């Protein structure tokens with residue numbers, strides 16, 4: 001028995017998991033033949049090659065399927081019970097590590113109203129590249145699969161990347177129930193909802209106000225990067241929750257050039273934010289005698305193809321645009337570039353007599369090799385600091 005099922009599983013893994021039982025049987029036999037042929041070819045290869053092939057195969061198809069689960073008893077509901085259908089797309093922003101449903105994290109979502117003595121049928125549609133084991137408190141739900149009336153009852157169901165799972169349950173409770181991804185990093189990034197029967201709150205829940213759990217999914221995280229190189233030092237620190245971010249950046253060139261900036265930015269949505277802050281830099285290149293401090297405001301936008309764009313104006317009404325991009329060309333090896341153009345039309349500052357405007361260009365380019373999660377080797381050229389190389393530390 002065990003062997004039989006083990007066998008089926010192995011063969012089925014080669015199939016698309018959406019196939020029905022009938023075609024699976026026929027396909028199974030075909031695959032068996034194909035598999036044998038594959039094995040013959042594989043035998044001609046060296047052992048190590050064969051292992052690589054097998055490993056790749058396992059990685060690709062090592063996916064269990066809920067169709068293997070069948071309830072010993074019927075789990076279907078009476079046909080007369082009304083059904084409420086809900087679509088929840090599982091969504092997220094992996095760059096900012098914010099997780100959501102239908103693009104909205106818990107802290108910005110309303111409760112989902114469900115009814116007693118009604119069936120709530122939820123289609124979970126995973127639009128991300130990660131697995132999400134979705135867990136509902138207080139209820140067992142049916143995971144609709146090929147076993148129809150015998151679909152299994154579960155309280156957690158995994159939704160694989162780019163796949164859909166439909167669950168349904170009967171409203172036989174009262175109060176509010178948490179529904180969330182059980183990857184704790186994801187729930188704390190916002191992938192959760194409250195399903196609510198909209199009944200008065202249970203008095204025993206008083207010490208656990210809903211706002212606590214909502215706050216837990218919208219916490220501030222801090223990270224930073226320190227570059228120590230032969231031409232310059234740079235420190236970048238950011239602390240951020242879903243909408244708000246604070247940034248500190250300090251760049252100091254050993255040739256006595258300094259630029260530091262503190263900004264607050266507000267995310268209008270995942271890629272666009274408005275910001276304001278203070279910028280300080282040395283007035284004359286290669287001299288720390290005089291500093292120019294200005295207030296700055298503008299927008300920052302992560303464009304399609306992941307260019308970081310920054311458009312701003314400062315308190316001397318100078319306009320500045322900058323664009324930067326890092327591309328990983330090989331695993332662990334990336335190249336990066338940055339270009340910044342600032343123009344002063346003399347709205348506040350007095351320009352030299354023979355000039356209509358003053359402009360300033362900053363650019364840099366370099367390469368980075370990741371030694372580990374925390375350390376990289378970096379070599380770069382910056383038109384203010386010159387060429388150099390050193391170590392980059394992430395924390």
Ligand SMILES: [Cu+2]
Nearest residue numbers: 132181183186
């Ligand atoms: Cu998840």
